Amino acid sequence: MQSPITVVVIDGHTLTRYGLFRLVSADTGITVVGECGLASEAPALVASSRPDVVVLDVALPDADGLQLARELRDRHAELGIVVLTAQAEDDVLFRALETGVSAFVHKTAPNTEVLGAIRHAAVAAASFTATGLAHALARRAQVAAEPVGFPAGGMLLSPREFEVLSLLATGLSVPAIAGTMFVSLSTAKTYVSRVYEKLGAANRASAIMTAMRLGLIKPELSVMA
Structure with a gap:
């Protein structure tokens, strides 16, 4: 019998932590092994409980949740990280993408989406998934007022560079791309x-948006749930 996915919940709202605990407890394949409400408590908790996945809020009482996610990713390369947010802005989603988290889920998402994000993070920590990312990228590309300038001959990607672009668009981290x-x-x-x-x-999101505008990749092939 396969061992259940172990999860640590980090959220400043007691009711949210309780709700996540109840949600996860109803799934026999996932179990909560720890929880806390502050970013300052998280590193020690993760180190001691060694979960497969951390579920954390973007807005923690004592720190930026995405900064905590970055610190956890730097310390634990194989850790699945699911970010929950009440903020629907595209910029928050793009920050999460650049941070290296495994999944980005809105707090109003259906229970099945939250559980699906946890399962994804457990098996593909280095790959990013978020419902609506392709549409967010398309919106960002549409509002770009000026065409992007390129170095002389800079638009010509080698086959190897195009392969890297395609892997970036699927959400793989740089170490995962190397592998x-x-x-x-x-x-x-x-x-x-x-x-x-x-x-x-300047970053992955910008590269994907530019590639979409140039027709190098299609929106449906970029990172999405």
């Missing part, structure tokens, strides 16, 4: 930097 392409981490970082440079992008 998929069977190259070193430093080589993968070099490819990513070249893609950003040629697309005139």
